[in-house]
Amino acid sequence: MLRIFFVNFIFIISCFATDIDSFEDEYIAQDSFDPLSGYNRVMTEFNHIFYQNVLIPTFKGYDYMMPNPAQDAISNFFDNLLFPIRLVNNVLQLKFVNASEESLRFIANTIVGFGGISDVATNVYGLKKHDEDLGQTLGYWGVGGGFPIVLPFLGQTNLRDLIGMSGDFFINPMSYTNEIFTDNANRYFHLNLIAKSWRVINDGSKDPELYNKLTNGTIDLYAFLKDGYEQRRNAQIQE
Template identity: 40%
Template structure:
């Protein structure tokens, strides 16, 4: 009972901290808020009038099984970057699992359309160069919203360059096929967020920024951050 009460107190304290970031903290993590808000507004307009309607149409038209197949296909491609970044971070166990996922999903899973690795018990990871730089100790730098690309930080934004270079889709020689793959992936990614965005409340800009920064901090330590250790309270 005592432990349960303590958990409740901890949860309450965390939620208060997360939902009411101080103004000082805002300035520290988001010194370019003016620019960022302008870019956010641009992206939000683009999303509202173009990307979101297309994604909603995609979700409405596509059978669930095909939607899952497309999602699995791009998930399998993303495992390539994850594998590389796990190697760069010296996480050989995770890299081994990534390699196994790619090998089995690309073959038994019919070019990645079926995710056979997950039911086989091979865990999926999510790594990119921004996380690798963070793992190496590079500070995130200020929060930054890029036109078209959305929320990032200076570190993660730079990380997108090598992410792009190792993207398997980029290796496609045929321009038309490559661009079709990029477009499908963007629509697929956006469609996956349709449910999640219902959680957004209050100032959308602040919500997205805080959610992004917290998720990145969480991802860099693979969810093993000291903030989540109850004994620290």
């Protein structure tokens, strides 16, 4: 299913490769390679409407119902569960000390932290988390970001990180919670989608207005998000 999605997605965005918006933005470098600019702008506006009318109200409702300690515990649990992604990518970048520290964090949080709901690795043992993903690993070895791409619902990314996202999918333990339940109507329910959505909502509920704070007063939303994303990713790669 994932492969079919990406094949269809690449076909769709290729249909939008011709820029349908001739607006020249002062924040975009003239040599910026952005063949999907038209599609990206349309998808940015779609995501903006979705965030404003669906995602942010969901964050606020969840934040109202869920106590802060519970939000932190859930965030810690998912963070601990995603340990394999950090471990593998630290190893691929030859950051063996960081990989060892990640392993110690996982052991401490899993055993002493009651399955990861308490971050004792940070709070008690002073072990640092080393966030790495496959997009950062590719960048570490000199792979350029490629052209920008805006994904439905997920937002801004680029070609390198989209490829990295696909690779991290197979490392992510949550991708293998794909237990399927069938009711009398033969409808299918995927646990991994629920788990990943829950994580997004739980993390977003910690600051429901973050998106509005970042984008408030922006003249060109797409250019702002694209530039901000690239700067953040470049900084993460250089760490």
